[in-house]
Amino acid sequence: MPDQAASIAESGIVEAYSERTKGSARLYEDARSRFPSGITHDIRHQHPHPLYLERAEGAHKWDVDGNRYVDYFIGHGALILGHGHPEVVKAAQAQMRAGSHLGGSHRLEVTWAGLIQSLMPSAERVRFTASGTEATLLALRLARAHTGRTKFVRFKGHFHGWHDHMVAGYSAHFDGTPAPGVLPEVAAASITVAPGDREATRSALAAEPDIAAVIIEPTGAHFGRTPLDPEFLAFLRQETAARDVVLIFDEVVTGFRVAPGGAQGLFGVLPDLTALGKIAAGGLPGGALVGAKEIMDQLDFTASAETETEKIGHQGTFNANPVSAAAGIAALRIISESDACGRANAFAADLRQRLNGVLAELSIPWAVYGEYSGFYLFTNVDKRPLIANHFDPHTVDPDELVRADAELMSKLRLAMLLNGVDLTPRFSGWTSAVHGADEAAATIDGFRNALQKLKSEFGESF
Ligand SMILES: Cc1ncc(COP(=O)(O)O)c(C=O)c1O
Numbered sequence: 264m265p266d267q268a269a270s271i272a273e274s275g276i277v278e279a280y281s282e283r284t285k286g287s288a289r290l291y292e293d294a295r296s297r298f299p300s301g302i303t304h305d306i307r308h309q310h311p312h313p314l315y316l317e318r319a320e321g322a323h324k325w326d327v328d329g330n331r332y333v334d335y336f337i338g339h340g341a342l343i344l345g346h347g348h349p350e351v352v353k354a355a356q357a358q359m360r361a362g363s364h365l366g367g368s369h370r371l372e373v374t375w376a377g378l379i380q381s382l383m384p385s386a387e388r389v390r391f392t393a394s395g396t397e398a399t400l401l402a403l404r405l406a407r408a409h410t411g412r413t414k415f416v417r418f419k420g421h422f423h424g425w426h427d428h429m430v431a432g433y434s435a436h437f438d439g440t441p442a443p444g445v446l447p448e449v450a451a452a453s454i455t456v457a458p459g460d461r462e463a464t465r466s467a468l469a470a471e472p473d474i475a476a477v478i479i480e481p482t483g484a485h486f487g488r489t490p491l492d493p494e495f496l497a498f499l500r501q502e503t504a505a506r507d508v509v510l511i512f513d514e515v516v517t518g519f520r521v522a523p524g525g526a527q528g529l530f531g532v533l534p535d536l537t538a539l540g541k542i543a544a545g546g547l548p549g550g551a552l553v554g555a556k557e558i559m560d561q562l563d564f565t566a567s568a569e570t571e572t573e574k575i576g577h578q579g580t581f582n583a584n585p586v587s588a589a590a591g592i593a594a595l596r597i598i599s600e601s602d603a604c605g606r607a608n609a610f611a612a613d614l615r616q617r618l619n620g621v622l623a624e625l626s627i628p629w630a631v632y633g634e635y636s637g638f639y640l641f642t643n644v645d646k647r648p649l650i651a652n653h654f655d656p657h658t659v660d661p662d663e664l665v666r667a668d669a670e671l672m673s674k675l676r677l678a679m680l681l682n683g684v685d686l687t688p689r690f691s692g693w694t695s696a697v698h699g700a701d702e703a704a705a706t707i708d709g710f711r712n713a714l715q716k717l718k719s720e721f722g723e724s725f
Pocket residue numbers: 339394395396397399422423424425480513514515516540541550
């Protein structure tokens with residue numbers, strides 16, 4: 264298959280990036296013969312080479328060449344308290360000394376679960392996993408066993424991890440055809456519906472009696488890149504309850520981020536099951552499935568024996584790992600006792616507005632939008648008239664919202680890196696409680712410089 268990134272034309276931006284990141288280029292040369300595409304996560308695919316990072320602190324990180332960046336990747340959203348929060352580090356270090364894996368039950372897992380339960384209203388029971396992907400996998404298995412049904416409804420573009428059941432419907436295979444390596448019957452069991460479309464959702468549920476679950480990212484695909492009206496959640500709650508379909512919120516990103524109690528706490532809509540990850544483990548690997556006792560009891564030895572149903576097995580070497588538990592406890596305590604979520608949200612709101620100010624100043628008909636502690640860029644490929652600070656992403660079809668020129672986006676990312684700002688390849692990011700005035704100012708200046716550089720390469724055409 265041709266390498267898309269390799270087809271991106273060389274340019275002043277690419278050359279300047281290569282010049283500034285020679286250490287990264289050298290590591291990438293080595294990595295290419297070791298990893299497919301030289302990378303360990305698809306999102307790191309970047310022409311001419313990904314950035315190799317060395318260390319991080321607060322809202323910043325440094326690459327192997329000593330360049331400093333304002334970080335909006337922030338641990339793929341896991342680090343709402345910033346890199347290396349002293350209390351989280353102290354807790355994790357202490358537990359490393361006390362034992363990184365105790366091969367048994369431990370005190371911290373009980374405290375950790377208790378904190379999650381105190382914050383997440385629907386968490387009657389908790390089962391820790393090693394990742395968010397594992398949490399959605401377990402959610403689906405429990406939902407199927409609980410209902411005795413096989414299919415599930417998901418929403419186009421919503422991401423729920425990379426296991427087989429969640430491939431069709433994310434970025435392709437919306438018709439339930441299998442991606443390479445996925446069994447056709449597994450892919451066919453997912454029914455993909457347009458997010459927010461009540462009629463389509465109702466029809467999908469009505470047409471198919473064999474639906475076990477509905478799973479959703481409660482603030483929309485990619486945390487709100489294609490945003491969702493929160494009222495849709497209440498609608499889903501009603502529709503699923505009426506049909507005994509299990510409602511699963513994927514709060515791997517939104518949990519402990521949009522608010523201490525996640526989207527369910529914020530909107531007051533309680534799902535049956537919730538997948539957690541990222542912030543839950545304080546920036547270390549970890550996840551959890553939480554939810555209704557009745558459904559979670561399928562994992563319980565006694566409850567299964569009493570109901571004479573086969574207990575559902577669940578193992579995992581790193582479930583409730585003590586170091587992740589220590590970090591998770593420290594982080595969740597701070598989140599529950601402080602205004603960390605509020606600060607991250609407020610910073611993002613101000614940043615979005617000021618980034619839009621730069622677009623207006625340079626007469627670029629794009630818009631930065633988002634809610635909570637996220638921001639996204641609409642590059643308006645179809646050239647609709649818009650005023651950046653009044654742009655309402657709900658009025659744009661999700662496909663149009665995410666449409667963008669791949670070469671332009673790749674070079675925008677490099678131009679932002681050249682200006683000391685790291686964002687996702689789609690120019691989106693998460694903010695933290697430790698992003699402040701200096702980081703905002705550096706980001707605004709960086710955005711202005713990056714756009715001017717892009718204009719000089721792409722002309723005034725965009
Ligand atoms: C909404 C959502 N669900 C699930 C996952 C999968 O979590 P993990 O990467 O821990 O497997 C992610 C990861 O980015 C996510 O954003």
